[in-house]
Amino acid sequence: MKANVTTEGFRRYSGVAIFLHWLIAALLIVNVGLALSVDSLPDDWVRPFVNTHKSIGITVLGLAILRVLWRFGHTPPPLPTYYSRWEKVGSHVAHMALYVLIFALPLSGWMHDSAWKDYALHPMRWFDLFYWPPVSVIKDLEPQTKEAMHTLLGNIHTGLGYVLYTVLALHIAGALKHQFLDKEPEFQRILPGRSRS
Template identity: 55%
Template sequence: MTPHTDRLPVDPNTTGIPAHYTRVAVLLHWTVAALMIGNVILGLGVESLTDAWVRPVVDTHKSIGITVLGIGVLRILWRMSHRPPPLPSSFSNWERAAAHCAHFLLYLLMIGLPLSGWLHDSAWKDAATHPMRLYGLLPWPRIGPVMNLHPSLKETLHDRFGALHVWLAYALYALLVMHIGGALKHQWIDRKSVLTRMVP
């Protein structure tokens, strides 16, 4: 067995391909899932908070977003160097295509959503006077070229990056519903489990 399979069981219907994701892939997957769902809750709930809570929650939302961005990059690098387990052989061609498309879009959002938020925050007119700290501890830079633009252009970009961030969030909501719904459908209705590939 090759080292990159992480000593996982091998699918008897394939040759040398692991039947489960590696332990690292499983850890990264569920960590990102928990962080993204938590950030969705923070983002949707911030408008109902009192003024005293808005800034701490927004700062936490930013910190989680940067964390997701970092872990998302790690996930992509790990995925490129470690072959994933195959989909069930009973999957039709359209189911395989849909699964690959959904995964590609989720990876895209994993990077694009926090990056658009970072750009939005960097174009904030008060960014220079309100330093960003990850979880209130670690100083984190804004994107310099954006911060140094003319104030009027920054204001325009701030609005546009904010709108992009919102639309990407809507896309994430839709994809999460389809991703989770599809996995549960395959598990309980079709009896073609894909969850077991990502369960520790």
């Protein structure tokens, strides 16, 4: 175990990156809760919960785009010098997986919804403020193909959700290890506060 780790080689993320990190994380956690609870809800609650789930998903997609655009102009801080080689590789792999998932999940959900045979009866409204368009190339498929796409995309969306749960658990476990077992200033890099970069 490492001891007496100093802040040498330690840098924080920018304020915008920190804000987007925690906002996206909070929305993902809420959406996981909505997805896991919908089957136990009274019938009258299902449609509002599903619509909220869809709205949050589209919001995450928009925020993910903003986060990538921000990252292009604002290089994130390097990993701390006290990370071992395998920890650096693991961190890079986990972050890449999370980036892929925060795009793939909402995109697969949007396509899944666009292939729903009853989409015309229940079009998506973003937080009940305005209509969000379906993916037209999917919505306009012939019914049998569209039904098969709906099933396939639903399975993909669900599978990606379980992958997200796993990667998030590993990401959180890694952060907790550095902070509490290795006594390193891990949380200080990403918690809100005065930024050094």
